[in-house]
Amino acid sequence: MARPAQTTAIDGRAAVKLWLRLYRPTALVERELRTRFQREFGVSLSRFDALAALDRAEAGLLMGELSERLLVTNGNVTGLISRMVADGLVTRTASEQDRRRFRVDLTDAGRATFTIMAKAHADWLADIFADLPGEAAASLTDQTEHLLRSLRTEQDG
Amino acid sequence: MARPAQTTAIDGRAAVKLWLRLYRPTALVERELRTRFQREFGVSLSRFDALAALDRAEAGLLMGELSERLLVTNGNVTGLISRMVADGLVTRTASEQDRRRFRVDLTDAGRATFTIMAKAHADWLADIFADLPGEAAASLTDQTEHLLRSLRTEQDG
């Protein structure tokens, strides 16, 4: 589990600076998306994220898989999915093989809802990033992938 | 208020890709910091952010200024600061000139607490980013500043 020492490791000051520079635009975009989802669809960003995760997975997801992908606790997913089940967006069924497990699947209504929202989501982001030159966007997309791979956090990836 | 058209504007697909690449590492680092603040100091990340904002401002901050800097609603700041007042970290005093305004200031205990936490915060971030080559970190720091300036959100900056 030992990781190789990094001779060019950045110091605390530079690390804090990078973190603040990374955090602020991300928080602004997140807030903008949250507000727009609420205003246009009356839906939380978390719900959209859950729908997106389920849409990407072709055979549904276990509660625990959802919690991993959304980067939130199990308890949070329990409540989020309960409300989404109540609203007919997803189903939650116990596994036959292992009755501790619950698989969550999109309903037809959930998938249709997601399709509409995903279009708006992409349009909003294109608008939010419209002033960023394509070259800068491509470079950032590359560099943030590198960043993600190099992160030393409890739950990597 | 019209902004110049961007001839090289990225499309929805690229915008979503950039967003996801930006969001994931940021969320992972945020979660890591949140967990560590909770574990080591029994304190929320929001509290640390509030302390940091107040420490940076030399003459205290109005409730509204805090809500701008922390990117949260006024109502949220009301509750957060109430709890911090109760714990002796900050004071909250009405302005003489305009009794609608409330200025929040660090107490000596609050400033001392912040100083200790800020050191840990910097150390943790240096550790989290330790595998990122210094060159990549510097480049990301630059590029995210550019990103912030180019963002088209309701509340810019």
Next chain:
DNA sequence: TCCAAATATTTTAGTTCTAAAGTAATTGGG
């Protein structure tokens, strides 16, 4: 086989957060 440990999820208690409505103080055009 049995039962202790591990696994998957839910529950609990409480903080953080939002949107929207409410309160109180200030400001400025008529």
Next chain:
DNA sequence: CCCAATTACTTTAGAACTAAAATATTTGGA
């Protein structure tokens, strides 16, 4: 000077979130 609009903040109702404890099921070694 006045009062309608604005500003600063709080309150409310409820969703989103966490850490920790609880529940239920499965697994694996003695």
